[in-house]
Amino acid sequence: MNSPSPCRLLIVDDHQMLTQSLAALLASEADLRVVGLLASGAELLAWLPPHTAAPAADVLLLDLHLPPPDGFTLLPQLAQQWPQLRVLVFSTLATPEVIAKVQAAGARGFVPKSADAGQLLAAIRSVAAGHLAFPASAAVSGPEAGSLTRLHRLSAREREIIRLICEGHTTREIAQLLSLSDFTVSTHRRNILHKLELHNVAALTQFARDYGL
Numbered sequence: 678m679n680s681p682s683p684c685r686l687l688i689v690d691d692h693q694m695l696t697q698s699l700a701a702l703l704a705s706e707a708d709l710r711v712v713g714l715l716a717s718g719a720e721l722l723a724w725l726p727p728h729t730a731a732p733a734a735d736v737l738l739l740d741l742h743l744p745p746p747d748g749f750t751l752l753p754q755l756a757q758q759w760p761q762l763r764v765l766v767f768s769t770l771a772t773p774e775v776i777a778k779v780q781a782a783g784a785r786g787f788v789p790k791s792a793d794a795g796q797l798l799a800a801i802r803s804v805a806a807g808h809l810a811f812p813a814s815a816a817v818s819g820p821e822a823g824s825l826t827r828l829h830r831l832s833a834r835e836r837e838i839i840r841l842i843c844e845g846h847t848t849r850e851i852a853q854l855l856s857l858s859d860f861t862v863s864t865h866r867r868n869i870l871h872k873l874e875l876h877n878v879a880a881l882t883q884f885a886r887d888y889g890l
Contacts, residue, residue: 683710684805687724687734690767691716691743699738702794709801718746728758736805741768741779749782753836756783760833765804767797776811783836786810830872838865842878843885 686709690696696714703709712734715721721739725732737755741748748766755764763785768775771789779787785804788797789812800810831839834855841851852862875881 681708683708684736684801685710685712685734686736686738686801687711687713687715687721687732688738689715689718689721689743689748690738690740692740706798709798717744718748718751719744721751722746725759725762732759732762734762736801737762737764738767738801739764739784741766741770741775749778752779752782752784757833757836757840763804763807765800765810771812780809780811787812831869835865835869835872838862839869839881839885842866843882 686703688696688699688711690699693716696716700711700714703711713724715724721737739748739751743751746754748768752764752766755762760783764783765786765788766779766784767788767790769790771787771791776787786800786809788800788810792800803810837855838851841854846854848859848862848866851857852859855862870876870881873881873884875884
């Protein structure tokens with residue numbers, strides 16, 4: 678019986694010594710394979726294929742502080758154009774506010790750079806398996822948790838339509854921009870409001886501003 682293919686891991690961090698150390702650590706893990714070490718947001722975007730194609734990586738280990746575009750800027754674009762690429766943020770910015778922000782933007786997990794190797798490996802494997810991997814100490818509760826849960830219901834296409842709605846485009850204009858029918862766009866709009874439990878475009882626009890969509 679063939680063993681499962683290793684998880685393909687792409688690392689984006691501008692600290693070369695750190696990325697080389699991570700690559701050495703991961704080289705000893707049979708179920709993980711590093712497919713690239715990149716040092717900037719621009720290098721990542723150049724490495725990724727056109728958004729109609731699947732990237733040659735399963736998990737992206739992403740720092741937030743990068744030569745532009747930085748991790749905060751990249752996250753919404755990655756969620757929209759390459760939703761199959763699971764992003765695990767690896768950063769020194771480990772405040773609850775930052776963790777909530779990256780989760781809202783589409784990250785599947787967060788590991789502080791103060792974590793030990795075991796914690797990092799566990800998070801990578803969890804995200805690769807399709808789970809979320811956020812620190813328990815930074816868990817969001819109450820209304821904020823409900824909003825984040827609703828955010829993860831959105832597809833990449835729905836996030837794209839939200840962005841266009843917030844830019845002020847009409848249903849017909851969105852249909853033309855995305856090469857869709859008016860009916861399809863109208864259906865997406867209804868589904869978006871239903872998934873986010875909102876009642877009108879004004880509430881949707883405010884929600885999108887609050888969560889960086």
